[in-house]
Amino acid sequence: MTATYRDVKADILEKITLGIWPPGSTIPKEIELAEIYDCARATVNRAMRELAEDGIVERKRKAGTKVRMAPVRQARFEIPIVRKEIEDKGTEYRYALVRKERQQAPDWLRARLRLNDGGAVLHLICMHYADGAPYQYEDRWINLDLLPNAAEIDFADTGPNEWLVATIPFSNAEISLLATMADAELAEHLGCSKGDALFQAERSTWWDGKAITFVRLTFRKGHRMTTRY
Amino acid sequence: MTATYRDVKADILEKITLGIWPPGSTIPKEIELAEIYDCARATVNRAMRELAEDGIVERKRKAGTKVRMAPVRQARFEIPIVRKEIEDKGTEYRYALVRKERQQAPDWLRARLRLNDGGAVLHLICMHYADGAPYQYEDRWINLDLLPNAAEIDFADTGPNEWLVATIPFSNAEISLLATMADAELAEHLGCSKGDALFQAERSTWWDGKAITFVRLTFRKGHRMTTRY
């Protein structure tokens, strides 16, 4: 009989969507809601906290809880490992190392990774295929000052991404999504025409404030990143 | 002295990042952690629940909590209202209605919005400018069967998005991000060349299972969507 936090959350959400509590209005305080739904304040609190996390309401101590004027629409995109992404679609995954080269970090990379001291980096070009067709072109740079043993790894069989996630369990990252025009190299590897519009993701990764890796992932022509919310 | 759920979360996360609890390993059960940190089980529970929400650990009843082999990296992108996005950058926002037309829903739109009965739609083309320069081209379709009063609105001064969020407080949506080549129309409005690679977002929106609107947003050349996690 007594309401669960899900019930409370659902009911409040319904009141908001139906316009009973319009944007900008103040929702009754937790104690009152606890009485209304005949549950503990902690239960109401959890429901309200989740609604706040979802960007539907805004909470402030003393001020109370208000329905957001414009709900902060935030889409969550999962960034899976390519192999998993391909295999989850039921297609066969294949990986190939195109190029591997040890070199000094170019200026643009130093800026991107906020590196002060110019260091050695490992530059890798890899391809990922789904059912034999090109799926993703990976242009990766690994900071050898931080991960010197990366130079010893032979990335012929498994991609650098898989090695990295196994080596550095968790890290901070910055992702950018953008559109780019295919140059000759991309066109050749991804099997499209030069000048085609391609979807690209760039990711810079740090661990404990130190730059680990920068990667530019270019997807095959027509790729979409989709999510629901 | 006793640990807060933040302390517990931070400490567990540190143990994971330092490799003390490597991917795949099982974390001590909640009761044990509560003893270790000298706090209540609910405090540990909140810390662990958040770690699970963040995709760092995986929890299962009876089986315990395990460190994920590959942390599910999920990036959250906020989808703000264009006006807010532009104004938050400190640039001046300007809006213009390019075209407004009532028509029958074309087949591709019916498929996209999962409409059974062919209905009337309002087709709008709008432009959003930042400091006078083209910023975003909006190609919007509004379901007039569900929102008949949309036909009466004069979208000359404010964009349809702002009217929609004010009219429908909350809704479900599906977003796709992709790259596209500029056609003549896009090139002209966005001030770029035909064939340029442009970043595009498509959003379909439903309320209570009924399609409200479909919008295709094309950003100016070079636009990036960026987030940290």
Place this chain on the structure above:
DNA sequence: TTTTCCATTATGTCTATATTTATAGATTGA
């Protein structure tokens, strides 16, 4: 009048305990 300070108050968090629920693993039966 303006600024500083404080009481009030709503949310944030924690504790200790209880109940519910899912499930891994053991047991049982065909």
Place this chain on the structure above:
DNA sequence: TCAATCTATAAATATAGACATAATGGAAAA
């Protein structure tokens, strides 16, 4: 041997009560 069923267990959720924290609005002081 294999599937159905049971059982012990760990997480999931709920609760009452308490204290912590931050922000508001007004009172007091300059």
